[in-house]
Amino acid sequence: MEQTYLAGIDIGTSGAKAIVFDRGGTPLASSYHEYGSTYPRPNWVEQDADQIVESAMTSMREAVVRSGAAPDRIVSISLSAQRCCGIFLDENGRLIRPMISWQDNRPVEEIADIARIVPEGEYYRKTGFPNSTTWLLGKMLWVRKHEPETWKRTARIVQMHDYFLRALGAEEYFVDFNDAGFFGFFDSRTCDWDPELLSAFDIPRNILPIPRASGSSAGTVSARGAERSGLAAGTRIAIGAGDQCAGSLGAGVVRRGTLSISMGTAGAVTALLDSPYRDPNGRIMITNHSERGKWLLEGYQAAAASVFRWFKEEIAGVETAEAARLGRDPYDLIGERAAGAPPGAKGLVFLPYLAAAGTPRYNPDARGTLFGLTFAHDRACLARAFMEGITLDMQDMIRAIKAAGAGVDTVRLLGGPTKSVFWNQMQADIYGATVQTLKIGDATVLGAAILGGLGAGIFSSVDEGTREMVRVDRTFEPDAGRSAYYRELYEVWLSAYEGLAGSGAFGKIAEIQKKHG
Numbered sequence: 136m137e138q139t140y141l142a143g144i145d146i147g148t149s150g151a152k153a154i155v156f157d158r159g160g161t162p163l164a165s166s167y168h169e170y171g172s173t174y175p176r177p178n179w180v181e182q183d184a185d186q187i188v189e190s191a192m193t194s195m196r197e198a199v200v201r202s203g204a205a206p207d208r209i210v211s212i213s214l215s216a217q218r219c220c221g222i223f224l225d226e227n228g229r230l231i232r233p234m235i236s237w238q239d240n241r242p243v244e245e246i247a248d249i250a251r252i253v254p255e256g257e258y259y260r261k262t263g264f265p266n267s268t269t270w271l272l273g274k275m276l277w278v279r280k281h282e283p284e285t286w287k288r289t290a291r292i293v294q295m296h297d298y299f300l301r302a303l304g305a306e307e308y309f310v311d312f313n314d315a316g317f318f319g320f321f322d323s324r325t326c327d328w329d330p331e332l333l334s335a336f337d338i339p340r341n342i343l344p345i346p347r348a349s350g351s352s353a354g355t356v357s358a359r360g361a362e363r364s365g366l367a368a369g370t371r372i373a374i375g376a377g378d379q380c381a382g383s384l385g386a387g388v389v390r391r392g393t394l395s396i397s398m399g400t401a402g403a404v405t406a407l408l409d410s411p412y413r414d415p416n417g418r419i420m421i422t423n424h425s426e427r428g429k430w431l432l433e434g435y436q437a438a439a440a441s442v443f444r445w446f447k448e449e450i451a452g453v454e455t456a457e458a459a460r461l462g463r464d465p466y467d468l469i470g471e472r473a474a475g476a477p478p479g480a481k482g483l484v485f486l487p488y489l490a491a492a493g494t495p496r497y498n499p500d501a502r503g504t505l506f507g508l509t510f511a512h513d514r515a516c517l518a519r520a521f522m523e524g525i526t527l528d529m530q531d532m533i534r535a536i537k538a539a540g541a542g543v544d545t546v547r548l549l550g551g552p553t554k555s556v557f558w559n560q561m562q563a564d565i566y567g568a569t570v571q572t573l574k575i576g577d578a579t580v581l582g583a584a585i586l587g588g589l590g591a592g593i594f595s596s597v598d599e600g601t602r603e604m605v606r607v608d609r610t611f612e613p614d615a616g617r618s619a620y621y622r623e624l625y626e627v628w629l630s631a632y633e634g635l636a637g638s639g640a641f642g643k644i645a646e647i648q649k650k651h652g
Contacts, residue, residue, distance in 0.1 A: 140209045143584030146216040148400035151191035154580045155202035160604030164201035166194040180236035196365030206367040211587035213373040215381035215579040216296040219317040226290040240499040242273030263421030272319030297344040304357030310344035312423035313380035324411045349376045349425040350589035373590025376425045379403040385578030386547040387605040398550035402436030404532045406541040414539040418495035426597040434494030434532035442487045473518035480516040485524030495535035500645035506631045549578045564617040574606035
């Protein structure tokens, strides 16, 4: 019997990666292409959706060539994509304006308007989402208010998943149930747009993509899609999933007690639910799992590995230059320096809010903060404080998820930082839980490929797909002494945030940046 293969693409915030897998989860080849963002004003983040599509197509085409697989033996393609990206299209399907990124926090006035129209408790009960500047509803209202000509020309509003699948040849603009939640007016229980919210905010249903279950058919790759992607015309296109949803699938989060943590450009925590639970505190997102009839508790960190990349580029110039001279990865060298500082970085605390605060704070005014700096601190302490601050923010989400009723016994790690054994152990110590890394660290791409296999009939279920393709690599156990110390440090970290937020300092500095930025 001739071998068949599965293709997956992850379209992230800063780059697109494509991988061709065999059905056992072994990657044959991959390709990655980066792209940028623009920042017209403080808290505004935009991207060129067409440039992103072209980068993803190039990545797929190169991965097919490098794999050596005949394109007609790649039986399916599916997608993981950054969520909550507003793409405004005219009646011909052309871009009207740059895509508004999920990192964009401009609709502050609009979320206040949303809260006046639908009280926050009622909004959370309906959607499973706390009212936030991140979701598309606020961004749509902002465009309608501030760019009336754009709104007048808008025939469709879609996300990156929907836009890319359409470019491949999908029959329509389809949105997976997980991505649909990030519009901010989707009911994860009925898997449809909430009619009362559509009416309350005067949003026509016909400008929205069509919700479909992950793994279901979106059609086949067109002749033009084949030319651009390197896949064969007629290849099955399966509905994919939002990046963190696909990543949780690629991490094997298909049972309660297993939690995934992703540190990409943003950070995310996901845990499985068997019912569309609502957090009594109203702070944790409830989204659809890629397996219909299951849901996810989700928390997000507005910036994670991107904060550490900023540290590399703006502060760790000496280490970056030395790594270039030695032919080494600068992140490895920075990690080695950080490991030379003691846990807690001699009492240096970092709040990693370079792109505002996500779960469970949802504070668009929060800003990055170093607390406790003295002459005793060197660059090793700074590096360690940045790593610990990002991880303590993750712990803040885990604490909220536990408070919402999800048990945690095992944490599976995703993203670039998993290459650092030092950081993996730090995470085990800070979370106080068993931590595992995966054979395939690109779990979002793997999750997409699993969904493609489901759509092509290679797998009969999501569970079978994860059994076939997901493999654990290394396991890290927490050190009791370091875990106890990090619990103490977390309380200081929490006090620093609450002091700045409660005093109004975050709001005041945000206002100064808005006026003079």
